[in-house]
Amino acid sequence: xxxxxxxFMEVLVGGLLAGTMYSLVALGFVLxxxxxxxxxxxxxxxxxxxxxxxxxxxxxxxxxxxxxxILAAFLMVIVGLCTERLVLxxxxxxxxxxxxxxxxxxxxxxxxxxxxxxxxxxxxLDLGIGDFPVPWIADNLKLFISALDIxxxxxxxxMIIGLFLLFKxxxxxxxxxxxxxxxxxxxxxxxxxxxxMLLVWSAAGVVALVAGxxxxxxxxxxxxxxxxxxxxxxxxxxxGFSSIPGAIVGGLIIGATEKILxxxxxxxxxxxxxxxxxxxxxxxxxxxxxxxxxxxKIIRRV
Amino acid sequence: xxxxSANILDIKNIEVTYDDVILALHDVSLKxxxxxxxxxxxxxxxGKSTTLKAVSTMLASERGKVTxxxxxxxxxxxxxxxxxxxxxxxxxxxxxxxRCFGHLTVEENxxxxxxxxxxxxxxxxxxxxxIYGYFLRLKERRKSQAAFTSGGEQQMIAVARAxxxxxxxxxxxxxxxxxAPQLVAEIFNIVKELNQKEGVSILLAEQxxxxxxxxxxxxxxxxTGKVMLEGSAESLLNNDKVKELYLGISKKGRKNxxxxxxxxxxxxxxx
Numbered sequence: 001x002x003x004x005x006x007x008f009m010e011v012l013v014g015g016l017l018a019g020t021m022y023s024l025v026a027l028g029f030v031l032x033x034x035x036x037x038x039x040x041x042x043x044x045x046x047x048x049x050x051x052x053x054x055x056x057x058x059x060x061x062x063x064x065x066x067x068x069x070i071l072a073a074f075l076m077v078i079v080g081l082c083t084e085r086l087v088l089x090x091x092x093x094x095x096x097x098x099x100x101x102x103x104x105x106x107x108x109x110x111x112x113x114x115x116x117x118x119x120x121x122x123x124x125l126d127l128g129i130g131d132f133p134v135p136w137i138a139d140n141l142k143l144f145i146s147a148l149d150i151x152x153x154x155x156x157x158x159m160i161i162g163l164f165l166l167f168k169x170x171x172x173x174x175x176x177x178x179x180x181x182x183x184x185x186x187x188x189x190x191x192x193x194x195x196x197m198l199l200v201w202s203a204a205g206v207v208a209l210v211a212g213x214x215x216x217x218x219x220x221x222x223x224x225x226x227x228x229x230x231x232x233x234x235x236x237x238x239x240g241f242s243s244i245p246g247a248i249v250g251g252l253i254i255g256a257t258e259k260i261l262x263x264x265x266x267x268x269x270x271x272x273x274x275x276x277x278x279x280x281x282x283x284x285x286x287x288x289x290x291x292x293x294x295x296x297k298i299i300r301r302v
Numbered sequence: 303x304x305x306x307s308a309n310i311l312d313i314k315n316i317e318v319t320y321d322d323v324i325l326a327l328h329d330v331s332l333k334x335x336x337x338x339x340x341x342x343x344x345x346x347x348x349g350k351s352t353t354l355k356a357v358s359t360m361l362a363s364e365r366g367k368v369t370x371x372x373x374x375x376x377x378x379x380x381x382x383x384x385x386x387x388x389x390x391x392x393x394x395x396x397x398x399x400x401r402c403f404g405h406l407t408v409e410e411n412x413x414x415x416x417x418x419x420x421x422x423x424x425x426x427x428x429x430x431x432x433i434y435g436y437f438l439r440l441k442e443r444r445k446s447q448a449a450f451t452s453g454g455e456q457q458m459i460a461v462a463r464a465x466x467x468x469x470x471x472x473x474x475x476x477x478x479x480x481x482a483p484q485l486v487a488e489i490f491n492i493v494k495e496l497n498q499k500e501g502v503s504i505l506l507a508e509q510x511x512x513x514x515x516x517x518x519x520x521x522x523x524x525x526t527g528k529v530m531l532e533g534s535a536e537s538l539l540n541n542d543k544v545k546e547l548y549l550g551i552s553k554k555g556r557k558n559x560x561x562x563x564x565x566x567x568x569x570x571x572x573x
Contacts, residue, residue, distance in 0.1 A: 177406055
């Protein structure tokens with residue numbers, strides 16, 4: 001009995017922590033969705049682009065870890081700058097659908113650039129944190145929990161707190177929330193849209209870098225990272241596209257349910273239900289709570 | 303009115319087109335003297351909003367362009383400016399339909415108006431208090447989400463937010479749309495007060511001709527993108543044609559100035 005409970009706890013905790021990895025990816029989407037009401041299809045490519053550049057700096061140029069991180073983050077700011085200048089500004093008056101299509105194109109450009117610059121082979125990323133159970137926790141709590149999962153959880157927590165403080169208590173955060181509500185009205189009182197867009201895309205780029213480092217350490221830095229974007233979709237549907245806490249909770253829910261379902265229900269389906277179970281969950285949310293758990297309801301006065 | 307420096311805004315014969323084909327304004331000229339309230343009157347689609355957006359340079363974001371004529375604000379052409387630069391120069395537009403930031407609190411909405419100014423936390427609090435002095439209702443509701451406030455309160459938020467930018471000139475686009483008469487009066491009282499105490503010049507687009515003229519110094523009436531009539535607010539209020547066409551004291555079936563002109567031409571010919 002105790003053993004079963006421990007096993008369940010292990011699955012649950014492992015799932016929750018793995019979920020924070022999804023949350024990290026979803027965060028990048030939320031940032032951009034808030035500011036431009038667009039699902040950024042290039043977010044997956046940004047993850048790939050940023051972490052591949054990070055690996056390239058470290059492995060090809062022997063730049064130390066911290067400096068390589070700063071360089072990669074800086075590179076993502078430049079990507080944000082170029083995106084604002086070359087893609088978003090010319091499309092300023094275009095519909096949201098047009099911008100959506102543009103992000104798909106942007107994704108291909110980033111994928112191509114990344115592979116042209118750093119090559120196509122899978123790279124190993126060693127963060128110095130092993131993807132194996134932490135002995136101390138295994139000894140004392142009898143739970144086998146990966147050190148990488150715990151690190152991802154901590155990193156996600158730090159990023160969320162940071163973003164929350166940025167949005168709630170800074171001037172540019174207020175500007176961002178104003179733009180998210182009504183970009184036209186924001187510009188009528190002198191909030192410069194281009195600064196806000198630059199901020200958001202740069203922040204999304206840095207978030208992509210961090211997410212990419214976590215995933216790269218686990219699965220190798222490779223083209224498949226682009227498809228991470230698809231894993232973030234059910235997370236966003238459950239959490240709400242415009243909510244940062246939603247991205248976190250959505251990630252946790254997806255992480256936990258997919259692991260629990262895999263372990264307890266999976267055998268009845270012949271296993272490997274991890275791949276599609278989150279989407280089933282997402283469909284239920286779309287049917288019964290389309291704005292997600294934390295999404296901003298469209299407020300209508302009656 | 304001929305002395306240029308006395309006018310904060312001077313629009314000369316502008317023509318505005320949307321999407322390069324739709325002609326929205328044919329020929330609009332108007333002046334706003336410093337410290338005065340000028341009303342821009344006309345029916346739906348007459349070109350009131352377009353005129354205001356031409357001034358605030360917000361036209362560009364709606365694919366509109368000033369194709370002829372000139373607009374001078376405070377003695378300088380606004381041709382190369384963008385909306386946030388205009389706000390920096392002290393020209394703020396309060397858009398039609400209030401457009402509050404629904405998910406922000408009332409207070410956050412108002413503070414957002416100061417975005418273009420470099421103010422310390424203490425300065426902002428001081429400005430806030432001053433503005434709450436004009437909008438007492440908003441102070442009570444400072445912590446509510448703006449989307450849940452009433453239409454009148456939202457209009458006040460929009461004006462208060464604009465005032466936070468410390469404007470020299472306000473462009474108000476139909477501030478009384480859809481509001482109960484009592485609130486209309488309240489809004490106009492505040493506008494009047496802002497004009498007198500803060501010295502803000504105001505260009506006001508309204509359909510509510512009567513109350514707009516009663517609270518203005520000067521008025522222009524536009525129809526299908528053309529200024530049809532202008533004069534002091536008093537003279538317009540007493541003008542028979544204005545009474546008939548815009549104040550609902552009607553005789554016969556004439557609907558607008560074009561009909562009036564046609565009729566007058568016919569009379570001239572038959573005479």
